[in-house]
Amino acid sequence: MTDAQQPIRVGVLGARGRMGLEVCKAVDAAADLELVAMVDQGDRLFNASEASAQVLVDFTTPDVVMDNLRWAVDQGIHTVVGTTGFTEQRLEQVRGWLADKPGVGVLIAPNFGLGAVLMMQFAARAARYFESAEIIEQHHPRKLDAPSGTATHTAKLIAAARAEAGLGAMPDATKEEAPGARGADIDGVRVHAVRAAGLVAHQEVLFGTTGETLTIRHDSLDRASFMPGVLLGIRSIVSRPGLTIGLDPLLD
Numbered sequence: 001m002t003d004a005q006q007p008i009r010v011g012v013l014g015a016r017g018r019m020g021l022e023v024c025k026a027v028d029a030a031a032d033l034e035l036v037a038m039v040d041q042g043d044r045l046f047n048a049s050e051a052s053a054q055v056l057v058d059f060t061t062p063d064v065v066m067d068n069l070r071w072a073v074d075q076g077i078h079t080v081v082g083t084t085g086f087t088e089q090r091l092e093q094v095r096g097w098l099a100d101k102p103g104v105g106v107l108i109a110p111n112f113g114l115g116a117v118l119m120m121q122f123a124a125r126a127a128r129y130f131e132s133a134e135i136i137e138q139h140h141p142r143k144l145d146a147p148s149g150t151a152t153h154t155a156k157l158i159a160a161a162r163a164e165a166g167l168g169a170m171p172d173a174t175k176e177e178a179p180g181a182r183g184a185d186i187d188g189v190r191v192h193a194v195r196a197a198g199l200v201a202h203q204e205v206l207f208g209t210t211g212e213t214l215t216i217r218h219d220s221l222d223r224a225s226f227m228p229g230v231l232l233g234i235r236s237i238v239s240r241p242g243l244t245i246g247l248d249p250l251l252d
């Protein structure tokens with residue numbers, strides 16, 4: 001524990017949501033963490049500072065996350081963010097806020113599942129060896145955004161690896177007969193979003209070259225899969241000022 005064996009005081013934003021509920025349970029069950037604030041739509045953010053939270057965990061929506069984050073940085077509260085919607089422009093804005101608050105840490109991770117982090121690393125490693133790469137993400141139908149943050153991040157990793165290897169555009173002679181048939185184009189990588197009851201969070205990255213394909217697949221079958229990563233983020237961010245993107249730098 002930090003601070004001479006005092007538990008880290010944690011507030012959860014989006015506390016009544018699917019992820020927020022799971023995070024509250026996980027924080028409550030951890031001996032070195034104390035759940036001091038649960039904030040959801042309509043509650044006052046101010047409650048979190050009254051409860052003197054040291055770390056806020058945000059699983060809300062892309063529409064509100066920037067306001068929450070701005071407020072937390074201004075208050076000097078470290079933040080672990082799982083909410084999606086982080087464009088390069090948004091990340092740049094967060095870096096700007098943090099420049100004025102040198103002691104404050106923010107972790108923004110597109111996916112807290114350890115298997116998903118590895119899936120993205122493996123995809124980035126494979127990308128240079130294959131002519132073609134496409135991403136198929138599959139989620140529960142109550143998900144608000146598409147493509148998923150994980151798929152967007154994976155596409156950007158693949159695009160960067162391809163560019164570094166000097167690969168050009170992927171072979172594709174297809175003319176779309178219906179809009180969207182070939183998925184979204186994220187930095188030249190096609191991303192297909194499936195929404196179906198019964199799913200939680202799944203992704204396949206399909207690579208192809210002469211006479212062979214490689215499929216890398218990850219499945220989150222339960223939201224408990226994200227909790228080891230979230231707890232690692234909370235414990236790490238108190239001594240990690242500045243902006244950290246993804247769990248990768250926290251894993252040995």
Ligand SMILES: NC(=O)C1=CN([C@@H]2O[C@H](COP(=O)(O)OP(=O)(O)OC[C@H]3O[C@@H](n4cnc5c(N)ncnc54)[C@H](OP(=O)(O)O)[C@@H]3O)[C@@H](O)[C@H]2O)C=CC1
Pocket residue numbers: 013014015016017018019020039040041042059060061062064081082083084085109110111112113149226
């Ligand atoms: N990084 C990762 O590993 C993961 C990321 N996610 C992402 O996390 C986000 C949340 O997902 P999920 O839990 O499924 O979504 P939910 O819709 O179940 O939860 C979001 C919660 O935030 C609440 N909320 C809305 N506005 C505010 C606000 N201003 N302050 C506080 N709470 C607010 C919502 O209330 P109301 O319903 O009343 O609007 C809702 O209870 C999404 O962006 C999702 O993609 C999800 C899983 C893993």
Ligand SMILES: O=C(O)C1=N[C@H](C(=O)O)C[C@H](O)C1
Pocket residue numbers: 084110111112139143144147148149150151200201202
């Ligand atoms: O909304 C979800 O459920 C998830 N969102 C994140 C994303 O958009 O990548 C992470 C995971 O896929 C679950």
